[in-house]
Amino acid sequence: MRVCAGEGCEKEGTMRCPTCIKLHIEEGSYFCDQVCFKANWAKHKALHKKAKLEAAKIQQENSATDPKDLSVQLDWPGYRFSGPLRPHKQSPRRLVPKHIQRPDYANNDEGYPFSEAMNKSKLRCLSKEEIAKMKHVCKLGREVLDACGAAIRPGITTDEIDRVCHEASIERDCYPSPLNYFQFPKSCCTSVNEVICHGIPDGYVLQDGDIVNVDISVFHKGYHADLNETFLVGEVDEKTLHLVKTTYECLDMAIKSCKPGMRYRDLGNIISKVCGADTFACWRAWFVGVIGLFVRLLAQNKAVGIMKPGHVFTIEPMINLGTWQDQTWPDKWTSTTIDGKRSAQFEHTLLITETGVEVLTARTKDSPVGPQWFQTVLEKKAAEKKSGSD
Structure with a gap:
């Protein structure tokens, strides 16, 4: 049973915040009814702000590397390549948002x-x-x-x-x-x-x-x-x-x-x-x-x-x-x-x-x-x- 996210409320959470659905927020997104949802809105909306900041951070880190910075070829002394292709610099590892299920x-x-x-x-x-x-x-x-x-x-x-x-x-x-x-x-x-x-x-x-x-x-x-x-x-x-x-x-x-x-x-x-x-x-x-x-x-x-x-x-x-x-x-x-x-x-x-x-x-x-x-x-x-x- 999902418990209502309302402060002090222990009823079953039967409705979910629509903004939480869009932002893929699971924990703290369920409420027992509309009255409880509105009463806790001021505190609850902080979850939305946090999720948006995390998403923006991920997007910034994923796109922060200038393609020109990756154009430098890597040097592997002593390795004999079989063809003309050479390795280049790699961008930082891309991040996956927390709501995505992982293997x-x-x-x-x-x-x-x-x-x-x-x-x-x-x-x-x-x-x-x-x-x-x-x-x-x-x-x-x-x-x-x-x-x-x-x-x-x-x-x-x-x-x-x-x-x-x-x-x-x-x-x-x-x-x-x-x-x-x-x-x-x-x-x-x-x-x-x-x-x-x-x-x-x-x-x-x-x-x-x-x-x-x-x-x-x-x-x-x-x-x-x-x-x-x-x-x-x-x-x-x-x-x-x-x-x-x-x-x-x-x-x-x-x-x-x-x-x-x-x-x-x-x-x-x-x-x-x-x-x-x-x-x-x-x-x-x-x-x-x-x-x-x-x-x-x-x-x-x-x-x-x-x-x-x-x-x-x-x-x-x-x-x-x-x-x-x-x-x-x-x-x-x-x-x-x-x-x-x-x-x-x-x-x-x-x-x-x-x-x-x-x-x-x-x-x-x-x-x-x-x-x-x-x-x-x-x-x-x-x-x-x-x-x-x-």
Whole structure:
């Protein structure tokens, strides 16, 4: 039972202050009736002022860093980079308002996900109620990634993309899942050009011709949504465009094969076949269970498990232009190709239904550049070639 916040009142709090609802104030926001609410208004409104000051402080700290201050490249003496990309200074860690529900790793120093570690044994079938919650958080995750995609252009820093991700997550009452996960310092991953995955947003300014993968995950009411896309920055060369298109097709073909009774390990053969036909290297293709079960999906792998209705997981192919081998920067997160050639990645969260599969993080008609953005670019280039030869 909620107790009335009125001074000296011990009745049940059955009504809630409308301003507290807007400001996400829980404690001290309930009253027994309108009379008690008005009688305690002078003291109660101080809660509103405190909440507004905290929100303003968070906003100021999140936007206090001048992008110019992040443009300085970091120096790691003795480290041999595989490609032209270099790390830049990072902005201070962004803050999450107190009213946002957090995963267990958000506030411990090591960022250790205890609940994930306890539930790694097997993939389970979700109930109807759990599936409804997964669908909702995936809808929110799609909106956050779309906000990031709409911001991408030559001249924007990857730190600015992180800011967009962070604020879009908070606006939807979501915790940006990467933040403090095993001490990861940012709210999303931005992997540019030769970076395969886990790129840390910083002061790097995206250039015309770059590609950048934005990998986001949001936590809402106990559930995570996970998805990512590789975006073209301005005009990219045809080899890069073909890499991105093939990577998307790897994911697309894998999704289309999903249905009850299919073995998870067979996804590796499908992905390897698609990228192998174009002589690309499959660095990793993960099947990731909603409870944190990670299985590497490569050709002829021996992963166990059969798809069943109610299973929720992601498929995440990472495809390289050159060799599959990688190296990790001294930041202990950024994984790049060992030959400095480019890499692309796509990911969706999926639900196995009674008859097939549902893409919970699917693009919508409002997603940036349309559902088949790379196809539009290919058709444009083909038309330009034809026009030039006529």
